[in-house]
Structures are given as structure tokens and as C-alpha cells.
């Protein structure tokens with residue numbers, strides 16, 4: 001028994017029948033109704049679906065009329081320790097099914113802000129040839145950029161960021177926010193290769209993909225730290241994990257904003273930036289890193305920057321027990337999709353809805 005009146009109980013019975021269509025946030029109700037009308041699979045359980053796409057975005061084959069292009073880059077050559085990152089795009093499609101479509105804090109709905117599409121995976125001409133694979137990625141991202149679509153790339157090893165930045169840097173001076181345990185600016189060859197996932201951002205600077213004076217690397221620590229002289233030589237701001245502990249999240253974000261400024265920037269998230277306890281499913285897991293909430297709050301703190309592209313890299317499903325690492329990366333990917341959508345809308349002043 002409770003002290004509720006019959007009248008109050010009757011009102012609650014009516015509320016209990018209410019569908020999302022009549023949500024108390026009208027824009028959520030309208031989005032839900034649109035998804036029903038368009039038979040968008042956004043609210044359907046995963047097992048009813050036949051094709052996996054990132055965050056249930058529609059699958060497109062051409063970048064025409066696409067604002068944000070999700071692109072799988074199944075590259076695992078050029079990794080020094082072990083491969084298997086080529087399985088990440090499909091694993092993240094699967095994991096993305098339980099993330100989005102509505103941001104839990106800000107109530108943002110990326111699909112109501114931009115035309116988002118899953119462009120599939122790049123099919124590499126010679127998947128065991130690093131230089132050719134990098135060229136294939138460069139061509140694919142040039143095609144997206146030329147069509148005006150912002151890339152949201154899902155790697156693959158971190159090497160993928162080099163051709164993406166080289167393509168994006170053709171038409172703009174690009175700042176970089178780089179979350180990682182490793183600065184990935186090593187000089188010289190690694191295992192006989194000039195380009196590896198440990199030298200991505202040295203190449204990105206030398207090929208004028210990014211402006212090192214507008215580059216911030218966050219979360220740096222661990223066994224390879226003595227390799228990163230080029231970061232300092234080129235003028236990047238390197239915020240180690242120890243710095244993060246001393247400066248704190250708000251201090252780091254203030255510094256990021258002052259370095260990046262109002263200009264276009266790109267966000268790259270290497271999953272080993274996150275502590276190995278939260279994200280073991282990667283080639284070189286590093287302890288003493290970000291908790292899952294810290295990295296989420298760091299990404300959320302980038303809201304308002306002019307983000308023109310982003311990637312998530314280095315997930316290795318072969319060592320991802322029970323998919324916990326893919327789950328975390330898919331959740332962070334949705335945060336990034338929200339930032340990309342909002343930045344795009346702010347930059348263009350145009351709202352386009354995704355149609356299924």
C-alpha cells in the first residue's frame with residue numbers, strides 16, 4: 001500500500017503507457033517519430049538487423065550529400081608488436097549498437113544535425129604493403145574532403161592518421177589534439193620501415209598535414225617516452241600523464257583551447273591513451289593512464305572547438321576479452337560524433353538531417 005490517491009495512480013498509469021514519441025523533451029519525441037516514419041533502425045534491437053553500420057547510420061557509397069563520413073580503415077601493417085587491428089572497424093560497428101543516438105548529458109542528436117553515413121571500409125590494393133595502404137587511405141580521404149564530407153575514421157593502426165592528416169592539410173592549416181600514451185613522433189626507422197604507428201605525427205608535420213605549433217599531445221607516458229624529441233623540437237605541446245595529474249582537467253582544457261584557438265582542428269584518439277585496466281584490448285597497453293570517465297570528460301571538454309575530422313585507432317579485437325575495450329571506444333566514438341556534428345553545424349550554419 002502507498003499513500004497515493006487513486007487519481008495520482010491513474011495519472012501514473014497513463015505515463016507508464018507513454019512512448020518515446022511523447023517524450024517530455026519534444027526534440028527527442030520528434031526524432032523518435034521520424035525514425036519510425038523512415039524505418040530507421042536506430043531504436044531496433046541489434047538482432048533484428050542484417051547489416052552493421054557505425055551507430056546505425058545509413059550505408060552510403062558516394063560522399064555526395066554527406067556531412068560526416070564514417071570510414072573504416074582496416075589496416076594492421078606497420079604495427080611493431082602484433083597485428084589484428086584490421087578487425088577493429090567491424091568490431092566497432094557491432095559495439096556501436098548500444099551507444100547513441102541521443103547524448104545522455106547534452107541531449108544532442110547527431111542524426112538531427114548532420115547527414116551522417118557509414119562509407120564502409122577502404123579496400124586496400126596491397127594490404128601487406130604499408131606505403132600502398134597509406135596511399136589508398138590518402139586517396140579515400142581526399143575524395144571525402146573534396147566532396148565536403150568531414151571524416152570520422154575508425155582504424156586500424158595509428159599509421160592511418162598520417163594519410164588522413166596529409167589529405168586534410170591540403171586545404172587548411174590544421175591543429176591537432178592527440179590523446180595517446182605515446183607521442184608517435186619517433187625519428188629513424190622502426191623494424192626497417194620509415195613509416196610506422198610510432199612515427200605518424202613526425203610524418204604529419206613534415207608533409208604539412210598539421211601545424212606543430214597548434215598540436216597538443218595528452219596522456220604521454222611509459223616505456224617509449226625517450227623517443228619523442230621531435231615533438232619538442234617541432235614545438236608541439238606535450239602534456240604527460242604526470243602533467244595531467246598536476247594541472248588537472250580544467251587546466252589542461254584551458255591550455256588546449258589557447259593552443260588550438262578558433263581554427264580548424266582534428267582529434268585523434270589512440271585507445272592506449274586510456275589506462276590498460278580500462279582498455280586492455282590493444283597492441284601496447286600502458287598502465288597509469290586515463291580512466292574511462294577522465295578520457296570522456298577530456299573529449300567533452302573540447303566542445304566548441306572547430307573540429308573538422310577525427311579518428312579512433314589501435315583497438316585490437318583479437319586481444320579484447322569480452323569486447324570491453326570495443327565497448328568503451330564505441331562510447332567515446334559517439335561523444336566524438338556529437339562534437340563533429342555540432343562543430344559542422346556551427347561552421348556552416350546549416351542543419352541537415354540524416355535520412356534513412
Ligand SMILES: [Mn+2]
Pocket residue numbers: 158180182184197270314
Ligand atoms: Mn598512437
